[in-house]
Amino acid sequence: MKTKYLIPLAAVATAALLPSVGVAQEAGVEAAAHTSYILTTLLFLVGGFLVFWMAAGFAMLEAGLVRSKNVTMQLTKNISLFAIAAIMYWFVGFGIMYPADWLIEGWLGPFFAITTLEPVGLDPADAALDYASAGSDFFFQLMFCATTASIVSGTLAERIKLWPFLTFVVVLTGFIYPIEASWQWGGGWLSEAGFSDFAGSTLVHAAGGFAALAGAIVLGPRLGKYGKDGKINPMPGSNLALATLGTFILWLGWFGFNGGSQLAMGTVGDVADVSRIFANTNMAAAAGALAALILTQVVYGKTDLTMVLNGALAGLVSITAEPLTPELWQALIIGAIGGVIVVFTVPMLDRMKIDDVVGAIPVHLIAGLWGTFIVPWTNDGAGFLTQIMGMAAIGSFVFVSSLIVFYVLKATIGLRASEEDEINGLDVSELGMEAYPEFAKG
Known part of the structure; x- marks a missing residue:
């Protein structure tokens, strides 16, 4: 065939193929979007x-760190606070934290913007797919809200009554936490200012610690904890095996806490970042535990298991503000300093007569602030002054609002168990059941 006939034929063939190439490209883009949507939704659900x-x-x-006469109360509080958080975060919290429209721009989202989910059997042709399903996003964010309340529970153990505590949880999970978290994660004023807290060293952990500190101040210490002569009387927990199990469970859960906060798994880069976050999270926990292990031996002459457990948790809290950008050796240092903080802060609180039963204030508040402050060391997108401003804003808001709520509860329905009930244990006095009845009667 002559060349003069080949050129027109090629042109015709190309023109015929171009629409199909365009359709294939569009189909490829659509398939990639669907894959990203599915994988990110899966990340949220697993996290x-x-x-x-x-x-x-x-x-x-x-349960392991309180005395046996208060174990049932702690278990009751923990399952109840989660149930309350789940309902309050749906009813009011999620809408405040992620506002479609602000009541006060950058500061306060709308009340009672109740969360809705996609229809059953969602057809992608019928909806513009966001980055992940609404149900998975709500489910993931709810867990952080509940964690904030869990932090408060341990500090106030053995002397706070059940229903006043749960009333506080309603306010904390429905209003206090969502408001301060919206300032950063909801696109509020702290986010605009350049504050950085990847997974919540301050927004979740220090916030829970500030609420716990307010409650501890209003409640006062347990009976007999501090003598008139300044002596500090140890009150050992009932079951260190349970406490150790709890620490390992928290360590495991933290991979979802930090890894899920990548908020995307639709690309090779996202998946690599999630794996990097896992590795840094684990390194910080190990370093915190080892730092507490060695330091208690050096300072006290004997290793203290409870300090080692809290050292691991402090390492986890410390890396939570920025688990992505550090190298492994930097994550080791950040976590180790968290462990050191615990060893020195626990006795400091006792000297101040602030009774924190499980050590939540050193672990979540102090280590949380440390982790947030040090973010600019590895993330050049953050600044130290901005980090301090954010920590101060969140801390003052949560502490003052929690203090007000606790004082109102104290003045109205009462906050603290009676002296007789505290001596007998809250399991019997408040709940009428014991965690270890056979030992009590033996």
Whole structure:
């Protein structure tokens, strides 16, 4: 065939193929979007149920670190606070935290913007797919809200009454936490200012610690904890095996806490980042535990298991503000300093006569602030002054609002168990059941 006939034929063939190439490209883009949507939704769901498992970790840790006469109360509080958080975050919290329209721009989202889900059997042709399903996003974020309340439970153990505590949880999970979290994660003023807190060292952990500190101040210490001569009387927990199990459960759940906060798994880069977050999270926990292990031996002449457990948790809290950008050696240092913080802060609180039964204030508040402050060391998108401003804003808001709520509860329905009930244990006096009845009667 002559060349003069080949050129027109090629042109005709190309023109015929171009629409199909365009259709194939569009189909490829659509398939990639669907894959990204599916994988990110899966990340939220898997991360969410790992963080849910942390609720069991808190319950076991607290059950092991309180005295046997208060174990049932701690277990009751932990399952109840999660149930309250689930409902309050749906009813009011999620809408405040992620506002479609602000009541006060950058500061306060709308009340009672109740969360809705996609229809059953969602057809992608019928909806513009967002980055993940609404159900998975809500489910994942709810777990962080519940974690904040769990932190408060352990600090106030053995002397706070059940219903006043649960009333506080209603306010914390429905209003206090969502408001301060919206300032950063909801696109509020802290986000605009450049504050950085990847997974919540301050937004979740220090916030829970500030609420716990307010409650501890209003409640006062347990009977007999501090003598008139300044002596500090140890009150050992009932079951260190449970406390250790709780720590391992929390350690496991933290991979969902930090890894899920990548908020995307639709690309090779996202998946690589999630794996990097896992590795840094694990390194910080190990370093925190080892730092507490060695330091208690050096300072006290004997290793203290409870310090080692809290050292691991402090390492986890410390890396939570920025688990992505550090190298492994930097994650080791950040976590190790968290472990050191615990060893020195626990006795400091006792000297101040602030009775924190499980050590939640050193672990979540102090280590949380440390982790948030050090973010600019590895993330050049953050600044130290901005980090301090964010920590101060969140801390002051949560502490003052919690203090007000606790004082109102104290003045109205009462906050603290009676002296007789505290001596007998809250299991019997408040609940009428014991965690270890055969030992009590033996």
